[in-house]
Amino acid sequence: MTPAPSRLRDLPAVVAGIAATVLGAGLGELAAALVAPAASPFAVIGGAMIDLAPAWAKDLAIDLFGTGDKAALLVGIAVLLLVVAGVAGALENRRPPWGRVVLAGLGALGAVVSMTRADAGLLSPVPSLIAGAGAAVVGALLIARLRRPPRRSVADGAPSDEGVTRRGVLALSGVAVMAGALAAFGSVALSGGARAISAVRSALRLPSPATTTTVPDAADLGIDGLSPVITPSADFYRIDTALVVPQVDPATWTLRVHGLVEQEVVLRWDDLVALPQKETVATLVCVSNEVGGSLIGTARWLGVPIRDILARAKPTDEADMVLSRSVDGFTASSPLEALTDDRDALLAIGMNGEPLPLEHGFPVRMVVPGLYGYVSATKWVSELEVTRFDRAEGYWTPRGWSERGPVKLQSRIDVPRAGAQVAAGDAVIAGVAWHNHVGVAGVEVQIDDGPWQPATLASAISADTWVQWSLPWDATTGSHTVRCRAISADGSTQTSDTAPPAPDGATGWDETTVSVA
Numbered sequence: 373m374t375p376a377p378s379r380l381r382d383l384p385a386v387v388a389g390i391a392a393t394v395l396g397a398g399l400g401e402l403a404a405a406l407v408a409p410a411a412s413p414f415a416v417i418g419g420a421m422i423d424l425a426p427a428w429a430k431d432l433a434i435d436l437f438g439t440g441d442k443a444a445l446l447v448g449i450a451v452l453l454l455v456v457a458g459v460a461g462a463l464e465n466r467r468p469p470w471g472r473v474v475l476a477g478l479g480a481l482g483a484v485v486s487m488t489r490a491d492a493g494l495l496s497p498v499p500s501l502i503a504g505a506g507a508a509v510v511g512a513l514l515i516a517r518l519r520r521p522p523r524r525s526v527a528d529g530a531p532s533d534e535g536v537t538r539r540g541v542l543a544l545s546g547v548a549v550m551a552g553a554l555a556a557f558g559s560v561a562l563s564g565g566a567r568a569i570s571a572v573r574s575a576l577r578l579p580s581p582a583t584t585t586t587v588p589d590a591a592d593l594g595i596d597g598l599s600p601v602i603t604p605s606a607d608f609y610r611i612d613t614a615l616v617v618p619q620v621d622p623a624t625w626t627l628r629v630h631g632l633v634e635q636e637v638v639l640r641w642d643d644l645v646a647l648p649q650k651e652t653v654a655t656l657v658c659v660s661n662e663v664g665g666s667l668i669g670t671a672r673w674l675g676v677p678i679r680d681i682l683a684r685a686k687p688t689d690e691a692d693m694v695l696s697r698s699v700d701g702f703t704a705s706s707p708l709e710a711l712t713d714d715r716d717a718l719l720a721i722g723m724n725g726e727p728l729p730l731e732h733g734f735p736v737r738m739v740v741p742g743l744y745g746y747v748s749a750t751k752w753v754s755e756l757e758v759t760r761f762d763r764a765e766g767y768w769t770p771r772g773w774s775e776r777g778p779v780k781l782q783s784r785i786d787v788p789r790a791g792a793q794v795a796a797g798d799a800v801i802a803g804v805a806w807h808n809h810v811g812v813a814g815v816e817v818q819i820d821d822g823p824w825q826p827a828t829l830a831s832a833i834s835a836d837t838w839v840q841w842s843l844p845w846d847a848t849t850g851s852h853t854v855r856c857r858a859i860s861a862d863g864s865t866q867t868s869d870t871a872p873p874a875p876d877g878a879t880g881w882d883e884t885t886v887s888v889a
């Protein structure tokens with residue numbers, strides 16, 4: 373099959389359309405880096421796509437939020453954009469000015485979307501407008517060249533042929549692509565915001581805690597391959613809807629507490645660090661975590677109990693929920709009770725002895741023992757609206773997730789790894805178990821169809837943290853299936869009923885198949 377000749381004739385225009393769009397997109401990103409970092413056209417469109425994605429797409433959500441899949445989303449947008457750009461090139465070739473109208477229209481669309489984002493500012497539409505205008509103008513100029521009737525020079529008698537024009541336009545397209553790439557690299561190098569806030573973070577000194585939590589030595593069994601009881605920040609899972617990590621300067625950060633309160637409160641960074649700080653250890657887990665999944669971690673958190681802040685605002689009797697809001701528009705609905713009872717729900721400023729990493733919510737986030745992250749752990753938090761469950765809802769609730777998210781009893785096998793080759797003889801099976809803010813009383817392990825055997829539990833740090841467990845195993849040659857189930861401090865046994873993550877957390881037993889040789 374060969375393409376119709378008329379299509380081939382459009383090819384230089386398609387290339388020109390794509391090249392002009394690469395240049396426009398690069399200029400848009402550069403403009404964003406210079407004047408409105410949150411309004412990068414790619415980030416704005418990607419962010420809107422994440423927010424608008426229908427409920428069925430939320431089965432992909434676990435990955436969609438993860439870092440790798442954010443890159444995939446951006447690549448997807450880029451590919452789609454280039455396809456549209458090519459079509460616009462052909463259109464401009466055949467029916468000018470419709471191609472440039474399409475390109476300028478894309479820019480205008482980006483500009484409109486950028487103004488709807490939670491973190492929109494006055495300059496937000498600028499990067500998209502520059503991108504659209506750049507692509508339209510350059511595309512129109514390149515393609516107009518292609519459309520010019522071949523000139524015949526009488527003077528030297530050498531007719532200039534169409535091929536020369538095409539080669540010229542292709543060369544100019546190459547220049548446009550390189551300029552666009554250069555602008556894009558420039559935007560990365562320039563992302564001044566990120567570097568500036570990183571520098572502010574590095575220079576920060578955290579206040580010392582008035583109260584700390586001790587981690588007993590016996591909390592970590594020190595088994596090779598078993599998750600350490602405290603997760604290093606660099607290995608801590610990251611889940612959020614933010615395509616670009618929000619850049620929040622502590623110097624300008626404020627927390628507004630309002631809604632059903634007697635006294636509206638506005639807190640600044642200096643106010644927050646002047647309050648008595650508590651250092652706690654708590655496990656944070658994502659509702660999207662599959663059975664056996666890795667969207668869980670445990671850290672030392674430094675911060676101020678949220679109840680101390682709420683006590684100043686004095687919630688009224690009708691209030692039963694706090695809708696916490698991030699600078700990027702994300703919201704979480706937490707039961708008021710979970711923030712005011714005796715648990716250590718924190719407005720956290722420190723993680724594992726350092727200021728929060730930027731991607732974990734710098735400068736201030738929430739950490740609430742016992743609740744999944746999506747209903748409690750708001751990063752880059754800027755607002756606490758005291759309200760009611762029948763009046764407001766968090767980000768994920770209209771997207772198919774439960775309005776409340778207490779963490780379910782779960783356990784996971786870390787050792788041996790799935791598919792591992794184990795040497796026959798003395799081996800060990802080990803993992804972690806959690807029932808956040810309730811506590812774990814035991815873990816049982818079943819090998820093939822054998823009896824459930826009690827595992828040894830490490831010392832628990834508190835009911836708010838996961839606990840390591842292990843069981844010695846005399847491994848015999850062959851293939852074996854290993855399962856585990858936890859027993860809660862409330863007496864219940866982890867259910868074998870399987871449930872998917874949506875709407876309120878996965879259930880079922882973790883299972884690993886190992887071959888012993």
Ligand SMILES: Nc1nc2c(c(=O)[nH]1)N[C@H]1C(S)=C(S)[C@@H](COP(=O)(O)O)O[C@H]1N2
Nearest residue numbers: 609610611612613658698702745746749751
């Ligand atoms: N601003 C903001 N905060 C957020 C989210 C988000 O999308 N945006 N996601 C929540 C979810 S679903 C989880 S599981 C935790 C994850 O926190 P981590 O990335 O520090 O592990 O953050 C919560 N806080």
Ligand SMILES: [Mo]
Nearest residue numbers: 658659745746
């Ligand atoms: Mo989550």
